[in-house]
Amino acid sequence: MAQEKQKTDAEKAAETEVWQPEPKMVTPGKTFADAPSDAIVLFDGKNLDSWQSVKDGGAAQWMVNNGAVTVKKGTGNIQTKQTFTDYQLHIEWRIPENITGSNQARGNSGVFLASTGKGDAGYELQVLDCYNNKTYVNGQTGSIYKQAIPLANACKKPGEWQTYDVIWTAPRFNDDGSLKSAARVTVFQNGVLLQNNFELKGETAWIGQPAYHKHGPCAIKLQDHGDPSEPISYRNIWVRPL
Numbered sequence: 001m002a003q004e005k006q007k008t009d010a011e012k013a014a015e016t017e018v019w020q021p022e023p024k025m026v027t028p029g030k031t032f033a034d035a036p037s038d039a040i041v042l043f044d045g046k047n048l049d050s051w052q053s054v055k056d057g058g059a060a061q062w063m064v065n066n067g068a069v070t071v072k073k074g075t076g077n078i079q080t081k082q083t084f085t086d087y088q089l090h091i092e093w094r095i096p097e098n099i100t101g102s103n104q105a106r107g108n109s110g111v112f113l114a115s116t117g118k119g120d121a122g123y124e125l126q127v128l129d130c131y132n133n134k135t136y137v138n139g140q141t142g143s144i145y146k147q148a149i150p151l152a153n154a155c156k157k158p159g160e161w162q163t164y165d166v167i168w169t170a171p172r173f174n175d176d177g178s179l180k181s182a183a184r185v186t187v188f189q190n191g192v193l194l195q196n197n198f199e200l201k202g203e204t205a206w207i208g209q210p211a212y213h214k215h216g217p218c219a220i221k222l223q224d225h226g227d228p229s230e231p232i233s234y235r236n237i238w239v240r241p242l
Helices: 009-014
Strands: 040-043 051-053 063-065 068-070 078-080 087-094 109-115 122-127 161-169 179-181 184-189 192-199 219-222 233-241
Touching: 087 109, 109 161, 122 184
Parallel strands: none
Antiparallel strands: 040 233, 051 078, 063 068, 068 233, 078 219, 087 161, 087 233, 109 122, 109 219, 161 184, 184 192
16 A cells, blocks of 8 residues: 655645635725725715714704814714714814813713614714813713723823724624624724723613614714813714725
8 A cells, every 4th residue: 555645844734724715905094094995984074975964864064174074063963874884983083172161061972883863872982071081980081881981091182183993893683673792892092992892781871771772784973962062073084894
């Protein structure tokens, strides 16, 4: 009987090499903040064509000036016309330099990672000035509001632009409406990890406990909190569906 040829190390290594399917080619932006080639640009500083009013589904009424969009108090929340499931999100925001107030009334806004209905329905990533402002820790900057305390306070001074980079995994539901798998989120603020694959307990609740309600793909929503402090601005918003 012929002796079996002994495989070389290279042949053994080749047995565990995977060549297909090849990942798609994505051209990165010139900087970390710039949209890569496969991103959907939601706000480029020019107009709010990709957004609508949550109140009535009409045109978004926030103010666009100098490459930024600023909350126009009293006009309500705005959300994307397009809906998403899982995604990577980049968004930049600025607390006014002349901010006043304290606790939650100091530059309060929010990024709702999935807007599930009117008003503040959905899952909120808190926006707030916590550079030198104490508040309850599950409601400070970078918290998943009333659910997840951020791992750090990475706030810059009011008047400086700040960034959120988010990986959002949407919840899945069974046909009967029960939860199949919970939502998860990873959040970086200004390059600092705040939420590490946190498993959400449900939609944001100001009073009471969070809970899930069956939904499909959702818009991304920005909050007009309505407090008396100076309004928040946003810029350079893009998303990569995953």
